[in-house]
Amino acid sequence: MAAKVEDQLPDGITALDNQGGGHMFNAKKGMVGIMLDSDGRLLKPVCPDASVQEEDDEVRFYEKIANSADPVDRELAGLAPKYFGTRTVTVGEREVLCMKVENFTRGFRHACVLDIKVGRVTSIPTAPEHKRKHEASKYTGTRHTVGFSVPGMTVFDVSRGAVTQHGKEFGKGLNGDTVADAFRAFLNAPCGARVRPICDSLITQLESIHSWFSRQRKYQFFASSILLTYDAAGLLPGCGSPVLAAARPAARMIDFAHAWPAAGAADANYLEGLQHVLRLVRLVRETLPPA
Ligand SMILES: Nc1ncnc2c1ncn2[C@@H]1O[C@H](COP(=O)(O)OP(=O)(O)OP(=O)(O)O)[C@@H](O)[C@H]1O
Numbered sequence: 001m002a003a004k005v006e007d008q009l010p011d012g013i014t015a016l017d018n019q020g021g022g023h024m025f026n027a028k029k030g031m032v033g034i035m036l037d038s039d040g041r042l043l044k045p046v047c048p049d050a051s052v053q054e055e056d057d058e059v060r061f062y063e064k065i066a067n068s069a070d071p072v073d074r075e076l077a078g079l080a081p082k083y084f085g086t087r088t089v090t091v092g093e094r095e096v097l098c099m100k101v102e103n104f105t106r107g108f109r110h111a112c113v114l115d116i117k118v119g120r121v122t123s124i125p126t127a128p129e130h131k132r133k134h135e136a137s138k139y140t141g142t143r144h145t146v147g148f149s150v151p152g153m154t155v156f157d158v159s160r161g162a163v164t165q166h167g168k169e170f171g172k173g174l175n176g177d178t179v180a181d182a183f184r185a186f187l188n189a190p191c192g193a194r195v196r197p198i199c200d201s202l203i204t205q206l207e208s209i210h211s212w213f214s215r216q217r218k219y220q221f222f223a224s225s226i227l228l229t230y231d232a233a234g235l236l237p238g239c240g241s242p243v244l245a246a247a248r249p250a251a252r253m254i255d256f257a258h259a260w261p262a263a264g265a266a267d268a269n270y271l272e273g274l275q276h277v278l279r280l281v282r283l284v285r286e287t288l289p290p291a
């Protein structure tokens with residue numbers, strides 16, 4: 001059996017244990033997942049799979065945004081993780097180039113992470129026909145109904161005191177109706193009124209993303225995600241501090257490997273999915289059971 005990739009990380013670097021979606025550590029494929037640096041920030045491999053050569057498009061995008069004086073880019077930078085440049089990590093025999101970014105789950109005890117890949121269309125306009133067809137055939141249950149997919153979700157269920165990491169198959173099984181149950185489970189809706197401040201905060205942050213998207217005419221994003229995170233420790237009985245301070249909810253944009261010039265048009269593909277995300281979080285908020 002191949003040695004676990006996680007066991008080949010240098011001192012001070014660990015595997016992120018609450019990863020929602022994306023490329024995970026995989027010994028068979030020699031795949032490197034998202035890592036935690038010793039300072040608590042994240043290290044995301046530019047090329048997770050050694051056998052698939054990928055471009056450093058996301059690095060270039062982050063650098064461009066970080067160095068831009070354009071107000072559209074300045075505002076976008078505030079809706080995405082802070083960027084701290086690149087760093088090479090030696091994993092076994094491999095030198096893995098990584099981007100270093102802000103970790104929204106830093107210091108969390110019971111991280112809840114929902115990765116929402118936004119848009120019906122997730123391949124770039126110049127992708128070959130067979131690739132576009134293949135992409136379009138995935139996650140149709142939610143893409144065709146709510147304009148997004150759920151590639152992964154990590155939930156700490158407060159009522160059971162246990163964590164569940166849902167992978168791709170979970171998201172592929174969802175449809176336009178059951179996706180609402182996934183949002184309810186993610187937000188620990190059975191905790192009732194205590195969940196409300198978390199929903200309120202996520203809604204406000206999603207509205208900021210929506211506001212930027214409804215004005216900007218510069219980019220179209222394909223296969224980009226909205227990441228919802230909070231610490232369910234804030235919902236535990238006897239937590240001691242106010243829910244919001246302990247739960248630290250965030251709704252941010254991640255995954256910019258496929259940004260495209262929008263040539264003056266709004267990104268309708270992204271806006272459709274984003275509007276449904278907002279609707280679903282509002283729905284959970286409005287239907288919270290009495291505590
Ligand atoms: N800034 C962040 N803070 C906390 N967690 C993050 C952050 N960025 C990424 N993650 C975690 O890593 C996962 C994968 O991230 P991301 O989508 O950027 O990687 P990926 O491997 O490129 O995915 P894909 O397969 O979609 O290309 C997310 O679902 C989330 O769990």
Ligand SMILES: [Mg+2]
Binds near residue numbers: 021022225
């Ligand atoms: Mg992703």
